[in-house]
Amino acid sequence: MGLSRRAFLQQTGLALLTLGITEKFLEGYAQALAQSTNRKLALLIGIDQYRQNAPLKGCKTDVELQKELLIYRFGFKPQDVVTLTDQQATRENIETTFSEHLIAQANPSDVVVFHYSGYGTRIGLSNSTISPPAINLVDSFVPVDGVIPTKAKPASNYLLKDTLLLLARALNTDKLTLVLDTGYQKAIEELQGNLRIRALPHDQGILSLEAIAAKEQLQTRYNQQLKPRKRKFPPGTLLSAANSSTIAVERQWQDFSAGVLTYALTQHLWETAENYKIQVIFNQVKQKINRDIGKLEQPVLITEKKPTLTYYSPLLSNLSAEGVIIEVNPDNTGKVFLGGFAPLILVNNPIGSCFIVFAANAEILIQLNSLQGITGTFNCLNPPGENTPAVGNFIQEKIRVLPRHLGLNIALGEKLERIERVDATSAFANVNSVANVINRGEQHIDYIIGKIESQDKTEKFLAYSLFSPLGEPLSKTIGKTPEAVKVAVTRLTPKLDNLLAFKWFNCLDNQATSRLPVKVSMTVTDKLEKELLTVETLRGSQLKFLQSSSSLSNLPISALL
The missing domain is CATH 3.40.50.1460 (Rossmann fold)
Known part of the structure; x- marks a missing residue:
């Protein structure tokens, strides 16, 4: 006897909810199949x-x-x-x-x-x-x-x-x-x-x-x-x-x-x-x-x-993902494609990070062992003999691992002479916030040290400055007087420390991947109670334990200070 689409959804709903698959997800999957x-x-x-x-x-x-x-x-x-x-x-x-x-x-x-x-x-x-x-x-x-x-x-x-x-x-x-x-x-x-x-x-x-x-x-x-x-x-x-x-x-x-x-x-x-x-x-x-x-x-x-x-085409699944399992070996290792992972995280060596695998019958945990470009290898953390991942399973980030000694990658500008390059490389070796000094095009860079026309109207000279990866000079980094490149590096060290802190902040940003349902609103506390801004985790609303925004607490900003 055949089942109608509605009967199928109703009869399988309870079983699927135990796997964290909501009716909304099932509706989307049925739409994709149709x-x-x-x-x-x-x-x-x-x-x-x-x-x-x-x-x-x-x-x-x-x-x-x-x-x-x-x-x-x-x-x-x-x-x-x-x-x-x-x-x-x-x-x-x-x-x-x-x-x-x-x-x-x-x-x-x-x-x-x-x-x-x-x-x-x-x-x-x-x-x-x-x-x-x-x-x-x-x-x-x-x-x-x-x-x-x-x-x-x-x-x-x-x-x-x-x-x-x-x-x-x-x-x-x-x-x-x-x-x-x-x-x-x-x-x-x-x-x-x-x-x-x-x-x-x-x-x-x-x-x-x-x-x-x-x-x-x-x-x-x-x-x-x-x-x-x-x-x-x-x-x-x-x-x-x-x-x-x-x-x-x-x-x-x-x-x-x-x-x-x-x-x-x-x-x-x-x-x-x-x-x-x-x-x-x-x-x-x-x-x-x-x-x-x-x-x-x-x-x-x-x-x-x-x-x-x-x-x-509709998406095959209403789950967002950092990637997908593309190979599984008999020893519970395999390969994973990380096309959905934030690029800033990929370039900062997230080896050891853990991901949840959404399989048909269970929730599986894997750990990233190595990374080559946007493809990595993993091993399954579930006990042997238990559920194993399969090709095509989506993965979501659970634990993010970053290098303990994260640093900045600084590229040498094209206008620097050979002796300036040598001196700059030597000077940066003593700056704790700098991890690598490289030539442009070799690998990912955070900032560039180079030269630019001075902003002094009375004396024209090429001043040392930090630049963004696009070649735009950073505010308050242009030298005001002629100086040696080693002196410029010393002058820029406090700025580099601040830029490293900013890099850490960006690497820890997990609004798109967090499984914790959080919603933050900024509201004007007057008679109109006008909401100015709302930010929330994107993935929390997809999870089974987040049924409605009514489950979230509203706290005045004074309670957070």
Whole structure:
């Protein structure tokens, strides 16, 4: 005898509540199952190693971040997620795989995700329809074979953005998401600190005959599919790190790099527990990026007017998570993917931290043993023979472990001479708040010591100062008189102590991960009792013991002082 959906929820409710799974969670899971019958296809491109250009470092990490998110958070099948990285990502391979994997297979109700991380640029194309012919700069993606050597000037073998949009319009489904973590505008000045530009200088050369012919062939092949669609833009959603005139960057963390947009997006989708529309998610991700790097990168969202779910798919689970189990060994050890963990914690060596594993039949505790980038190894702390974790189980932080002797990573500015670098390194060795002195780009940095034009109007000189990872001078750190770099380090030591305290504060922030239900409100104590601000732990409301805000005590601020 079959069960109705309502009867199923009612009859299983008591058993599931004993596992900490609420009816709200079950409703979300049932919704996910109901919408998971349609196929979900993805093509992820990430190019770090270029044949003719300086390498990038975070594009393959972007692919890993997206792949694990799509599989474990949104229910994509591994065989339906195709990746092309480095030498695989030629222009022809990208176009062919898009045609064969996405266009040939996608049905009207299917979900499609395309992701590109790599260099972008703009190339001049001749417009021969006017006289005299004009050169138009068009946005382009740089595949691994982006430059073709010829006897004369090398030809550019770029994948035009117009070609990608042509392929997108040929899809039979409107449930398409394009994520483009690349830029088309090269910054005038090289950025300092942890950031690297994902754009090449504008190309005034010629587009290869192969690239031109490929676009014409695609136009001919999909002409019948394109005729009924009079859209100028592709269906679905376009999420881009930059437009034609802004820049896109990747960020260096401890031993890995990642695109700022991709990391912010995927990490946020791990820590969220609600099926928010893409417009809401985008605004939250944009705010996260602004907090991290200011207005340097301004992502762009182009979507249909009707709000839609991110990736046109509900979350498989209404639990937020720091990551997911991706491998389990017979000896109760394994690997864990930590894509939802705050990056500031990852770069500060949280070895020994403990996580709760949400399995189908029990609550399991694991401990982090080692960390490589965003993947770690663990051992299970449950007694042998008891419940063991399984691949796909979500994890949530329970105990955070940080190094006892946490310190600052200081990078040496590009303008420092060799002798200044030697003296600065020697001076910082005597500063307790500084852990490492490194060159820019080697690993994650907290601050930079460099030189800047003095603010003295009567005497011009290059003064020593501390800078943020973005290269912005820190307030009240610029030297007022000419000084040796060792003297500057001594002058800056009290400031460095304060900055280390601020780092500790940020590393201890657990608003997103705490399982303790806490809500703090600031209210004006007048007749109107107007509430100015409310802050609460994000995860407390998901736990079974937090039924309503009425269980929380209200204390006047005087009781806390």
